[in-house]
Every structure is written in C-alpha cells, then in structure tokens.
Amino acid sequence: MKVGAPEGSKGSRGSRGADLSAPRPPVRPSSPPSIRFLILAEGQFGPLTSKTANSCIRYTPERVLGVIDSRRAGKTVEDILGFGGDIPVLASLEEGLSLQPTALLIGIAPQGGRLPDEWRTTIRRAIEQGMDIWSGLHTFISDDQELRELAARHGVAIHDLRRPPRDLPVAAGRVRAVDATVVLTVGADCNIGKMTAALQMRDGLADRGHRVAFAGTGQTGILIDGGGIAVDAVVADFIAGAAERLVLDAAKQADIVLVEGQGSVIHPGYSGVTLGLIHGSLPHAMVMCHQPSRVHITNNPWLKLPPLGALIELHEALVKHLRPAPVIAVSLNTYDLSERKAKAAIKAIERETGLPTTDPVRFDPAPVVEAIDRVHRKRTRARSRRTARG
Secondary structure, X not given: OOEOOOOOOOOHHHOOOOOOOOOOOOEOOOOOOOOOEEEEOOOOOOOOOOHHHHHHHHHOHHHEEEEEXXXXXXXXXXXXXXXXXXXXXXXXXXXXXXXXXXXXXXXXOOOOOOOOHHHHHHHHHHHHOOOEEEEOOOOOHHHOHHHHHHHHHHOOOEEEOOOOXXXXXXXXXXXXXXXXXXXXXXXXXXXXXXXXXXXXXHHHHHHOOOOEEEEOOOHHHHHHHOOEOOHHHOOHHHHHHHHHHHHHHHHOOOOEEEEOOOOOOOXXXXXXXXXXXXXXXXXXXXXXXXXXXXXXXXXXXXXXOOOHHHHHHHHHHHHOOOOOOOEEEEEEOOOOOOHHHHHHHHHHXXXXXOOOEEOOOOOOOHHHHHHHHXXXXXXXXHHHHHHHHO
C-alpha cells in the first residue's frame, strides 16, 4: 500500500476503462522502474475481457511495451480500449522480443482464474528468453513443476500475485481501534469499476492534501499499487481477517484508507468474498459502483439487477450491526454510453438516490471525492471534540 498518488499514473483520469514462504506479509511485488512488460492476452484483449492488462495500461503505461493478441495484431491499444496511446498489439511473443521486454504479464482475469492450456508454450518461450513471469491467476505458475524448474534453470522469477499469506487471522473487529477513515467500494456486479473508482478517488484525495492509502484486495490492484492481498484466493474463514489486516496496515501511514471492493453481495458465485470484505474492513462509508447499461449479473441472465436504491439499502443493512456505514456516493462506469447518455445517466441516478454521482474516469471525480472528504472531516472534528473533553 502506498500513500498518495502512484508513480506513472499521469494522465489516467482522462481515459477509461514466485516462491513465497510462510509466514509472510501481504504481497508486495514492488516491480522495479526498469520492468518492461509484454502482456499476454491472446484472443481476449478488449474492454471487458482483459481487466489486468487494461488496468496496467491505464495506471502504469510506462511499464508496457506491447500486448500479445493475434486477432488484434497491427492495431494499438488506443484502437481497442480508447486509451493507452500507441502501445502496439502484437501477433506473437517473438514479434515483441525486439522491444527488449524483461517480463511477461498474464493480462486476463477469467472466471475461475485458470491458465488457458494453449498459453503454456508462450510462457515457456518467455522463460527461455530470460523474462520474469507475472500472473494474477488462481492457477499458480510457480506450482507448475515444469515451469518452475524451467524458471530456475534460466534464473528468472515467477510472481504469483494471487498467492495469499498463510498466517492470516480470523477477523475480530480490530479495525474499530484505528483513527483513519475507512471507505469501501462496493458494486452491483463484478467487473464494474470498484478498483478503478478507488484509484481515481485516491488520486483526487491526495490532490487535496490527504494522506490516503489504497488497500488492494485483487491481483490487479496489487500489481498496480505494489501491495495487498488477493482475498478471493483466501480460505473463507480468513477473508474478513485479510481485510482487517489490510486496513490495520494501511492506517499506520494514512488518514484515509480506500479498500478495493470485490464481487457483489447478490452475485451467486462471489458474494462470500464481498461480505467478508465488508465485515473485515468495517468501513465508515461505502461508495456504490454501477454500470447504467447493465441489466443482469454478468453470465447470469436469469438474475436481474435490482433498483440501485434497494442495493444501497441492502449493503447498509449488512454492516449496520457491526458499524453503521452509509453509502455516500455513486461511481458509474459509462464507457459504453455516448457522452450525452452518460451525463443523463448521472443526473438520473443522482435524482433516484439523492447521492453525489459521477463517472470518476470519464468526468471529474470531485463529487465522490468531496463526499469522502466531508465524512473524513466530520469524523476528525468529532474526534477532536472528544479529545478536548478528555
């Protein structure tokens, strides 16, 4: 977790989208400034299908030399994503070797987090070329005997970003003792912008002079920020404990902690992770993330999304007996709407919920940032009054 705005995040607001022994702290890959990625996203590079690749391009573009996807070869990432400039899309690893990469990044986060079998040849070839391997999949590359032994022979490192610590506690409400203001991003569905919203808010709050930390809870947030715990790889009993540890660590160096949300409480597959994050992080406030054009849970067309007001009430009810945490703002993902329709959606949701609303990537994040700022200042004043009374 880093305080303030990240290195290499310049321009992000204006555009969308290893052998680890126990015990160990949350993953802190701390990729060096000299790292130069080729990103493997074969057959899947796109706005909704290559989350890890897209986020790396948005927030750390100085690390990215090219993206491998033979279907899109000859284009630029700007052509595909609408941001990222002239980073090329390449037909193969061999085509990218002339760019002198130092590492191969697995650029997808598919359902179930499995490594596509057809990618093993590319990974083997990258290792043979002396490239480190960075992966956020549930399939740990370093557990693969063939690839692990090959990496050892060639002296390269394998970084499994999703591998959790083995010494996590069971949560016990220890976050109640921290002074920092804790804000959790929650969402109507998966892959809806919870991490991106938190990073945009972090930059906005840092610009206002706050000491703010991002607590990464997924492989992509860990890659970008250099620390965190991938909670969806944690045994269920310890998910809330992982969230608790992240907040306690972040609060040591920050006055505001932004916890990256995961999943959705109404998702039939991932609700357990979401609830563990809510109860472990014990937020003082939440920011609801939503995509106006989305009508059902991804890959579950039978499960229609409820009205946003009902979702807000549900989230507040789930945490109120541990610590009241109102939803204070709405962050939208309007990438698939025209500017006119996006602005209309923002106004409509403001009317529906009575909450500050924006798309913090496409437009000014100030409405959400100001909502967090108000909550933090109110808490700070109340704490000062209690201290004065002794």
